[in-house]
Amino acid sequence: MPNYVSENPARALAWNRRDFLRDAARLTLGSALSGTSLFARSGVLQKDRKVVVITFGGGARDQETFAPEGQENIPNLMREMIPQASFFAQVVNRGILGHYVATASLATGVYETINNFASLPPQSPTVFEYFRKDLRRPSSDAWVVAPSNGFNRIGESSHRAYGMGQGARVILPKHLLTAATKGTPDYEHLLRDNYETPFFAPEVTGNEFALEQLRTLLKLSVDDFKTHALTLSSPDELSVYIVRQLMRQAAPSLLWITMHDIDIAHAGAYSLYIDGIRRTDRLCLDVWKTIQSEPEYANKTTLFILPDFGRDSDQDSAGNGFQHHRTGDVASRTTWMMAMGPGIREGVIYDRPMDSTDLVPTIGSIMGFSAAYSQGKPIAEIL
Amino acid sequence: MLPRELKAEQFNGYPPQARKLVVEHLAILQLLPLSFLPSMLREMIEFDYKFPVERRALEKEIANLASLSESQRTEWLGAFERIQLSAALEHFDWVNQPAQYVEQLSSHLWTTHQQDAFRKAATDYGERLLAAVPLEQPAMPRLGITIVGQGVAATDHPLFRKLRPQGVFYTNVNPEGGLRALLDFAANRAKSKPLPYAHWYIDGGRAAAADPSLTRISYEELEPARNALLAKMQKQSDTPGNGPENLRTVMAALRPSDLAIDANSDPVLARFQLKLLSEGSGTQIFSTTFAQWAARETLRRAQPLTLVVRFAPRQRQRPMSEMISVAKQTLEADPAGSLVDGDMGAYYNWLNQQRLTGAAQGSFIAWFEEHGTAIAIGPAVPRGTTSTSSASLKQILDWSV
Numbered sequence A: 001m002p003n004y005v006s007e008n009p010a011r012a013l014a015w016n017r018r019d020f021l022r023d024a025a026r027l028t029l030g031s032a033l034s035g036t037s038l039f040a041r042s043g044v045l046q047k048d049r050k051v052v053v054i055t056f057g058g059g060a061r062d063q064e065t066f067a068p069e070g071q072e073n074i075p076n077l078m079r080e081m082i083p084q085a086s087f088f089a090q091v092v093n094r095g096i097l098g099h100y101v102a103t104a105s106l107a108t109g110v111y112e113t114i115n116n117f118a119s120l121p122p123q124s125p126t127v128f129e130y131f132r133k134d135l136r137r138p139s140s141d142a143w144v145v146a147p148s149n150g151f152n153r154i155g156e157s158s159h160r161a162y163g164m165g166q167g168a169r170v171i172l173p174k175h176l177l178t179a180a181t182k183g184t185p186d187y188e189h190l191l192r193d194n195y196e197t198p199f200f201a202p203e204v205t206g207n208e209f210a211l212e213q214l215r216t217l218l219k220l221s222v223d224d225f226k227t228h229a230l231t232l233s234s235p236d237e238l239s240v241y242i243v244r245q246l247m248r249q250a251a252p253s254l255l256w257i258t259m260h261d262i263d264i265a266h267a268g269a270y271s272l273y274i275d276g277i278r279r280t281d282r283l284c285l286d287v288w289k290t291i292q293s294e295p296e297y298a299n300k301t302t303l304f305i306l307p308d309f310g311r312d313s314d315q316d317s318a319g320n321g322f323q324h325h326r327t328g329d330v331a332s333r334t335t336w337m338m339a340m341g342p343g344i345r346e347g348v349i350y351d352r353p354m355d356s357t358d359l360v361p362t363i364g365s366i367m368g369f370s371a372a373y374s375q376g377k378p379i380a381e382i383l
Numbered sequence B: 001m002l003p004r005e006l007k008a009e010q011f012n013g014y015p016p017q018a019r020k021l022v023v024e025h026l027a028i029l030q031l032l033p034l035s036f037l038p039s040m041l042r043e044m045i046e047f048d049y050k051f052p053v054e055r056r057a058l059e060k061e062i063a064n065l066a067s068l069s070e071s072q073r074t075e076w077l078g079a080f081e082r083i084q085l086s087a088a089l090e091h092f093d094w095v096n097q098p099a100q101y102v103e104q105l106s107s108h109l110w111t112t113h114q115q116d117a118f119r120k121a122a123t124d125y126g127e128r129l130l131a132a133v134p135l136e137q138p139a140m141p142r143l144g145i146t147i148v149g150q151g152v153a154a155t156d157h158p159l160f161r162k163l164r165p166q167g168v169f170y171t172n173v174n175p176e177g178g179l180r181a182l183l184d185f186a187a188n189r190a191k192s193k194p195l196p197y198a199h200w201y202i203d204g205g206r207a208a209a210a211d212p213s214l215t216r217i218s219y220e221e222l223e224p225a226r227n228a229l230l231a232k233m234q235k236q237s238d239t240p241g242n243g244p245e246n247l248r249t250v251m252a253a254l255r256p257s258d259l260a261i262d263a264n265s266d267p268v269l270a271r272f273q274l275k276l277l278s279e280g281s282g283t284q285i286f287s288t289t290f291a292q293w294a295a296r297e298t299l300r301r302a303q304p305l306t307l308v309v310r311f312a313p314r315q316r317q318r319p320m321s322e323m324i325s326v327a328k329q330t331l332e333a334d335p336a337g338s339l340v341d342g343d344m345g346a347y348y349n350w351l352n353q354q355r356l357t358g359a360a361q362g363s364f365i366a367w368f369e370e371h372g373t374a375i376a377i378g379p380a381v382p383r384g385t386t387s388t389s390s391a392s393l394k395q396i397l398d399w400s401v
Helices: A009-024 A038-042 A075-084 A099-108 A127-135 A173-181 A185-190 A207-217 A222-229 A235-249 A261-267 A270-293 A356-367 B016-024 B037-044 B052-067 B070-081 B087-091 B098-111 B115-132 B178-192 B223-238 B244-252 B267-279 B287-302 B335-354 B393-400
Strands: A050-055 A086-092 A142-145 A169-171 A254-258 A301-306 A334-340 A348-350 B143-148 B168-170 B199-203 B215-218 B306-310 B363-368 B374-377 B385-387
Touching: A009 A086, A009 A334, A009 A348, A050 A099, A050 A270, A050 A356, A075 A270, A075 A334, A086 A356, A099 A127, A099 A356, A127 A142, A127 A254, A127 A356, A142 A235, A173 A207, A173 A222, A173 A235, A207 A222, A222 A235, A235 A254, A235 A270, A261 A270, A270 A301, A270 B335, A301 A356, A334 A356, B016 B037, B016 B052, B037 B052, B037 B098, B052 B115, B052 B287, B070 B115, B087 B098, B098 B115, B098 B244, B143 B178, B143 B335, B178 B199, B178 B306, B178 B363, B178 B393, B199 B287, B215 B267, B223 B244, B223 B267, B244 B267, B267 B287, B287 B306, B287 B335, B306 B335, B335 B363, B363 B393, B374 B393
Parallel strands: A050 A254, A050 A301, A086 A348, A142 A169, A142 A254, B143 B306, B143 B363, B168 B385, B199 B215, B199 B306
Antiparallel strands: A086 A334, A301 A334, B168 B374, B363 B374
16 A cells, blocks of 8 residues: 555545445445435425534544544444445645634634634624525524533624624523523533633623523523433533424524534543543434434434544644644544435545535535635535 | 844843853854744743753754854745744744743744644754754663553453553563562662653652652642642633733743742752643643653653653542632542543553654553553564463563563
8 A cells, every 4th residue: 555644644544534434334435426416316495404513522533533443432423323424534624723713614614813712703704694694594593502602703703794693693501501500519510611721711791691592492491401401411411402402492494513522632631532522422413313303304404513623643742642633733634524414425435635614615505505705615525 | 023133131031041051152043033033942941940851952953053054044944934924923022931922923823824834844944953963862771661540440441452562461460569669670770870850750649659769740749839820820810801821921930939849959840840730731630631741741851761650540520610729628539530541641651752762772561550451562572462471560571671
């Protein structure tokens, strides 16, 4: 076999990922396109389509996920989901590797340069703004469920052609819980914030608004919410609980969920990082099952799962392995994406390089809006 | 300010040996690009607190730069010259705050998409330097020892899985007196090559009694410093208007005495301990993270001949807000999770040891404390094999080192 590592490390990483998946999940290599459109394959009209995006929070490396020794950590992705999905093995993030700014880049299709640790809106229009403006959808039709208070501005950009009032509604489950419980210690385990800078979590004001969201939108009494929250073990479980409630009560057409538990890796405890991966794997399947079981979503929803980026490899001496994503090396930049739903080819893996900015124009093509300012290109293998 | 405008008196705030080093080499520093020089000053300002091997490496690097002709300098540093900097960076007080400048530079590189160009420039420079100024060879073959699993009665975790292809996996080790045997072996090496900061014992919990010939640090001994640091970080974050950048600036300005670390007897070690806590992520709250990061930094900086690292149970995960507060009660431990942390830590310790000179001659032992499982790696040890024969740790050391 040629020395792919020295020739093109990103491609080598993707090809390893491809080979692992072909062996373990029995995927076939996708190359030629069928020529039929997503509509022809799915029979779902653009106006009826829904899209759910999950960012596989905090980034995980292949050796803890898709490599043979890592597959035990993602049994649900491996056995239940990937065989039903189109899997893209080489998604490259060429932007800043901070969680907020990278998620903002995913949501705009532009490599954003905003301060990762400041409470700022993205500079370019978000997928939610394109969706709502082009398709004239109400604010209740686009939602973000975000893990950290720092994500409270991600729903809409500062772009002058879009912006204020034209984006997604953002729900911060931890903020809801704080408002409902008034900081009772019993719920502290669900309120962990930003693992990169644990001392600094932007304060989000408006407890009254949060409680109103609970009552009128999610149709949850404060007592029921508090009671159920006590049965959960992590912030991402809380997010998925809110997502299920949101899907049942509001059924938005465009729903974006950002997971974050894996980012405990920044604290350096490998076992907790692995726990985070296993939990995220389970929660992804949970969301997929909800999509299949909810009448508003079943048979018309495309689910995308992708990390915002990876983590540093063990081989780069400038980093400290799994702990951070600071070196900008190939492992921290080269990630993956899976797509599943009606009309999406099942059990197929693609190893050509693509950018993480390709997600937004792809969603635009699925739902029928134009991502005019995006730097990415629609992914032909999906459409 | 640009490097060519540098004057000797601007370095009056530097510690004495660092100031002397800078002033002696001011002429060459004035010729270096602004995207490069502060990284070098970040090392030079710490010269008084560096380990001997670091000092020698820095002196050789400066001498090498001074020896380059103009055309060679362009060849070596041209890629740094081409990095576009902002006016804010040029006006930053990079003479007195080089570490903070490098943080700002990093942010600037990410924002302006010059990270890859800078990374390549730095890699190319490092390779040229390595070719021109070879690293020191160790005075004796290195030995790394990692002890994991303290407090774990039994486990089904597949220990040392990443290390097994490199050496012999022992499944029938007699654990009796194992810790003492390992520490005594390390101490004997220290006595046979008594070089400063060459033989270390790092404990992630309470350190066992060990010969003073070993440089020793432990998580427990640093508890007052950890608590002082957490209190300072909390206070800083409670101050309105402060953010992560301000916190880093405050952390960079800390001295050992600020955290009640005794700097009188050994200022170099005191500074090293301070940096483990103030620069390491998670070292303040998880003992396993502390042990791994301390080992990593010891290997990278002190380049020891002998390094014993013993992992101890860390606290169970709690809400981050609780973990970063000064604990008022006894914390519940997570021995099983800590074993997994330590297992990965053992792999990282070996990996980091392999990055040092003389890697092919070095040896590495990892042991599941008080249990019969160990791995031995070294030039005299067959790779990817398993031994079920009964053996003591002393025997394994004798066979492997």
